[in-house]
Amino acid sequence: MPVLEARVPPALLAAMTAADTHRAILAVWRIEQPRLITSLARVLRDVPLAEELTHDALLAALERWPATGVPEKPGAWLMATAKRRAFDHLRRGRMIKRKHEMVARDMEEEQQAMPDFDSALDDDIGDELLRLIFTACHPRLSREARAALALRMICGLTTEEIARAFLLPDATIAQRIVRAKRTLSESGLAYETPRGEELSKRLSSVLEVVYLVFNEGYTATRGQDWLRPQLCNEALRMGRVLTSIAPHEPEAHGLLALMELNASRTAARTDAAGEPILLLEQNRALWDLLQIRRGMQALARARELGGAGGFYALQAAIVACHAQARTASDTDWSRIAGFYAELAALVRSPIIELNRAVAVAMADGPEVALAIVDRLVPEPALKGYHLLPSVRGDLLHKLGRYEEARAAFEAAAALAGNRREHDLLRRRAAAAADAAMSS
Amino acid sequence: MRFMYIVTSAHSGPPTPELLDAMHKLADREIKAGRMLDNGGLTPLAMGARVRIIDGQLSVLDGPFVEAKEVIGGYAVFELPGKEEAVAMATEFMQLHKNLMPGWEGTCEVRAFAGP
Numbered sequence: 001m002p003v004l005e006a007r008v009p010p011a012l013l014a015a016m017t018a019a020d021t022h023r024a025i026l027a028v029w030r031i032e033q034p035r036l037i038t039s040l041a042r043v044l045r046d047v048p049l050a051e052e053l054t055h056d057a058l059l060a061a062l063e064r065w066p067a068t069g070v071p072e073k074p075g076a077w078l079m080a081t082a083k084r085r086a087f088d089h090l091r092r093g094r095m096i097k098r099k100h101e102m103v104a105r106d107m108e109e110e111q112q113a114m115p116d117f118d119s120a121l122d123d124d125i126g127d128e129l130l131r132l133i134f135t136a137c138h139p140r141l142s143r144e145a146r147a148a149l150a151l152r153m154i155c156g157l158t159t160e161e162i163a164r165a166f167l168l169p170d171a172t173i174a175q176r177i178v179r180a181k182r183t184l185s186e187s188g189l190a191y192e193t194p195r196g197e198e199l200s201k202r203l204s205s206v207l208e209v210v211y212l213v214f215n216e217g218y219t220a221t222r223g224q225d226w227l228r229p230q231l232c233n234e235a236l237r238m239g240r241v242l243t244s245i246a247p248h249e250p251e252a253h254g255l256l257a258l259m260e261l262n263a264s265r266t267a268a269r270t271d272a273a274g275e276p277i278l279l280l281e282q283n284r285a286l287w288d289l290l291q292i293r294r295g296m297q298a299l300a301r302a303r304e305l306g307g308a309g310g311f312y313a314l315q316a317a318i319v320a321c322h323a324q325a326r327t328a329s330d331t332d333w334s335r336i337a338g339f340y341a342e343l344a345a346l347v348r349s350p351i352i353e354l355n356r357a358v359a360v361a362m363a364d365g366p367e368v369a370l371a372i373v374d375r376l377v378p379e380p381a382l383k384g385y386h387l388l389p390s391v392r393g394d395l396l397h398k399l400g401r402y403e404e405a406r407a408a409f410e411a412a413a414a415l416a417g418n419r420r421e422h423d424l425l426r427r428r429a430a431a432a433a434d435a436a437m438s439s
Numbered sequence: 440m441r442f443m444y445i446v447t448s449a450h451s452g453p454p455t456p457e458l459l460d461a462m463h464k465l466a467d468r469e470i471k472a473g474r475m476l477d478n479g480g481l482t483p484l485a486m487g488a489r490v491r492i493i494d495g496q497l498s499v500l501d502g503p504f505v506e507a508k509e510v511i512g513g514y515a516v517f518e519l520p521g522k523e524e525a526v527a528m529a530t531e532f533m534q535l536h537k538n539l540m541p542g543w544e545g546t547c548e549v550r551a552f553a554g555p
Contacts, residue, residue: 023523030524074527236473267554
């Protein structure tokens with residue numbers, strides 16, 4: 001390896017605090033990580049192992065660079081280091097001989113074909129990236145394990161960062177990752193790419209994880225650790241990766257649309273004190289118009305591909321109705337109710353049916369909506385769900401049936417787990433009781 | 440965090456084919472990695488125009504402009520975890536210029552978007 005001209009000289013690194021240096025090196029590594037892991041996975045034919053060796057290269061950089069400075073071609077340095085580790089690993093004979101020879105030959109070819117950093121850019125990482133995502137999100141793994149692996153393998157987050165983002169101890173995440181990798185290796189799933197129909201089938205397990213990561217970040221409020229909202233961006237990034245490497249999958253575009261459209265409201269979702277603001281009360285001037293446009297484009301693409309009725313595309317279509325309304329009163333509620341009806345037919349969820357009832361109430365009035373809600377009352381899945389009596393109370397109140405409304409709000413308050421919600425429901429029950437007295 | 444990269448240079452000529460090719464590959468990699476949201480090269484300033492307000496007067500000026508030295512040649516928008524990653528990205532981009540277009544001098548400005 002030639003002596004490299006340091007682009008961040010050691011003197012400068014020395015002047016930084018240890019934490020800054022760590023972050024600077026991590027940043028360089030994160031930029032290079034997707035190419036490192038995909039290249040190694042191809043020659044090793046083992047994604048979890050490739051991930052481990054890529055991480056080893058980071059540890060080596062953290063050890064070396066504070067003394068030597070960041071090399072001019074950090075990607076080449078990291079690649080050379082990771083590959084040396086891969087050779088060492090093979091020499092230790094952990095793999096069967098035949099595979100060893102095959103891999104060693106591939107690696108030599110690889111090194112000859114990749115003399116320096118510039119030509120290393122020739123690699124088309126698309127295919128390998130797809131393999132990486134499908135391995136990390138294998139349906140054999142639990143949703144939580146898939147999310148942790150995806151953030152580590154695809155987004156280059158460290159175990160500590162993932163733990164902070166999910167508000168869990170480091171050890172929990174570390175264990176989750178180790179177990180997941182072991183499951184993959186032991187089941188012989190460490191290196192495979194689904195194609196054609198299999199790809200479409202497996203895609204749902206990937207999209208589910210991306211959406212889980214997005215929601216984990218989306219429910220975080222302002223002022224919390226920056227890593228939690230950052231999860232939204234990582235999920236959006238994974239969504240963009242999927243739409244660029246699997247461009248013919250309508251649901252990938254549908255999910256990207258849903259995430260872009262939801263994320264477009266970020267600035268309007270909380271007040272200065274960090275308290276949430278309901279969608280209909282948000283200042284729409286704060287919505288990110290460019291993000292809405294990107295969401296609408298992704299939704300249009302999903303529809304062009306014949307995916308208008310998909311699980312994510314339908315949810316995106318509902319959010320799009322809000323995004324396109326200039327004011328809350330311009331909202332096209334009958335269209336929203338229609339999308340909810342399609343969604344309910346697709347997944348048969350009583351919660352979606354309840355949401356449909358709310359949209360129907362806005363579109364056609366409380367009476368029609370109450371009929372839907374009353375049909376849901378015996379639903380076992382909604383037993384104990386406070387929003388059912390809460391919505392019912394609201395509809396009864398609007399119909400002037402105050403005594404029944406009061407009883408519904410009381411029931412809802414008893415079920416509400418959250419203090420603020422509980423108080424709000426008690427206040428609504430009291431208001432209904434007053435109205436019953438004076439009517 | 441979202442970042443805008445603004446590349447300025449006194450060189451007005453087009454990039455060498457090698458540089459163009461390398462930048463194309465870098466862009467392809469970054470789009471597939473979901474990090475690059477948008478980018479573009481601009482035609483020379485001489486072909487552009489300036490609309491400005493000076494002393495309360497609005498004026499429209501067509502190029503070329505004599506006083507222009509460092510002009511914007513292109514831009515890119517990236518979504519990255521933080522400023523360190525943004526600087527690492529810009530460094531990789533500029534390294535390509537250093538390697539593949541000897542004699543070229545210029546600046547890549549890294550600016551975070553304002554907002555939440």
